[in-house]
Amino acid sequence: MTFEGVAPVLQVTDLAKSFSDDGKDVRAVDSVSFEVPAGTLLTLLGPSGCGKTTTMRCIAGLERPDAGSIHIDGRPVFDSGGRINVSPQDRGIGMVFQSYAIWPHMNVYQNTAFPLEVAQRRNRLGKREIRQRVHDVLERVQLDGLARRPATDLSGGQQQRLALARALVMEPRILLLDEPLSNLDANLREDMRLELKQLQRRLGLTAVYVTHDQAEALAMSKYVAVMNNGRIEQLGRPREIYERPATAFVAEFIGTANFLPGHIVSREPGGAYLVSCAAGRLFIPAAADLAVGEAVTVAVRHEQITIEKGAAPGAAWTGVVAARAYLGEAIDHVVDVGGTRVRVRGNPAISIPPGTPVTLTIAEHGATLLPAEEG
Ligand SMILES: Nc1ncnc2c1ncn2[C@@H]1O[C@H](COP(=O)(O)OP(=O)(O)OP(=O)(O)O)[C@@H](O)[C@H]1O
Ligand SMILES: [Mg+2]
Structure with a gap:
């Protein structure tokens, strides 16, 4: 299947995930479907508790869905029917979450090289290749001058870029970004929003982005999926969602x-x-x-x-x-x-x-x- 003529890199179909909370069933994700074409950024936008992070964790393989399927480049990585469940490190996914989980005792270079060095033996690169790969990725996020700097001595925006470098160094097919800017103050956040967007476009990254901030969603995304109570209420271009909200919830949440x-x-x-x-x-x-x-x-x-x-x-x-x-x-x-x-x-x-x-x-x-x- 194609999406405006571009084959999707990620396909999520009828995804469902419940948690039991004090014996009560919470439907965190309830029949969610969407596709992300190559080189585009899709945002999951919605209020706290609507199921954004659970959806991301299912895609990453950190959570086992109850139902549905997930395909990456046409290959199933999860299928409840066929009992396929590919492990997180074999899905070709890079992640940046709210807490960047940057290692404070390592410098920029070591932080970036870390995922390559802990990769399973069959995937591990040689020392020289690791050095080359880290150098390239630091250059792409404009941190190449700071390779020896301790990670704790970076500004908020630089830490953000380091987290991105560490996700990109594995050359993932898809980048999952879950509220990556929410630790930053308002001004820096707006700068980083644009910087991240420019980087995503320039590098042609395919990404799923999570936020509950509608201005951020509009500024970042080619497509926005507005979520409420575990479901997607509307999926479309930012302009469509803004100008023609499909449901009362979307109209209220986004405004016009x-x-x-x-x-x-x-x-x-x-x-x-x-x-x-x-x-x-x-x-x-x-x-x-x-x-x-x-x-x-x-x-x-x-x-x-x-x-x-x-x-x-x-x-x-x-x-x-x-x-x-x-x-x-x-x-x-x-x-x-x-x-x-x-x-x-x-x-x-x-x-x-x-x-x-x-x-x-x-x-x-x-x-x-x-x-x-x-x-
Ligand atoms: N491990 C868990 N055990 C029980 N309930 C959970 C668990 N993880 C999530 N939930 C519940 O599932 C629902 C969706 O949570 P989720 O973290 O996906 O929301 P979110 O959209 O990411 O919210 P936020 O914007 O606050 O991060 C919530 O009701 C949450 O309490
Ligand atoms: Mg969340």
Whole structure:
């Protein structure tokens, strides 16, 4: 089977796993199916306890599923029917979990070489090959200058990259990343998010990423699977999930937003960018390192925009109401801003008929910068 023309590296089919808790059956994973095509990153997104880590542990072979099958490159590594259960080290998987489990008594080189040195004899490489492999992988994650540095003397971001190097050194077919950024402070987290994404794209890594942070999921992923109570409620492109939530849970968990293509005009002091979209210009705070001219997507939540009658002179975002919809406790206006449709959600006391000129104001921190959409 193919996925948009690309053969999947990972196929998870009807995966189920229960735990018994005080004699009660907890369905941690309940009939979960998804595929990850080569070179793409899929995120499992959902609230605490929805089954993300259990799904990852099943894929890694650290947990034995009750039912379902898992294929890697078309080869079954688990099949409840056929009683196949390949051991974790033979699945071709690299893992980075929340606690990186970096060895504090080892330096960067030793940490990275560790998985190669403890590999079972039949898989073990010679000393010289190990050295070459470690050197290559440290170069890829830009830690090659720090090989002799004790692991404890690295910054949070460098430790993160070391954990990644250690997962990559085995040349896995798939990388499993379970909340790898949750130990970092907010700023570093945003930087690392982009860095990790760029690395994943540049190296063409196939990865499953876990987070409960929806902004992170949107920024990182080609596909997002939104999980709730052990099930996938919706699987799709970030934009689809944001704009067309399939269930009430998804709508509530993700919220809704406009996605506007744009590009970076300039970098402003204090960690913000001036971004130009067809609808107008916006200042958007972002810690990421983006170049002038770089294509981006601006996500603006519907409820972060206020609408006023009349075209205020000089206001950047002026347009004409194209449609409106009553939603009970809120009202949506769709506004045509120079050919771009922008959806605005607000208080039902403000209801403006189609055809009326209006001015839109976007709340400070109401917009988020995402990488430009792929393909
Ligand atoms: N070893 C276990 N024994 C009993 N119950 C477990 C075990 N592991 C997980 N569970 C339960 O299974 C459910 C799913 O847990 P899981 O760790 O997969 O959630 P998660 O989505 O990763 O959550 P978080 O975002 O908090 O990490 C939870 O109800 C959890 O309490
Ligand atoms: Mg978890």
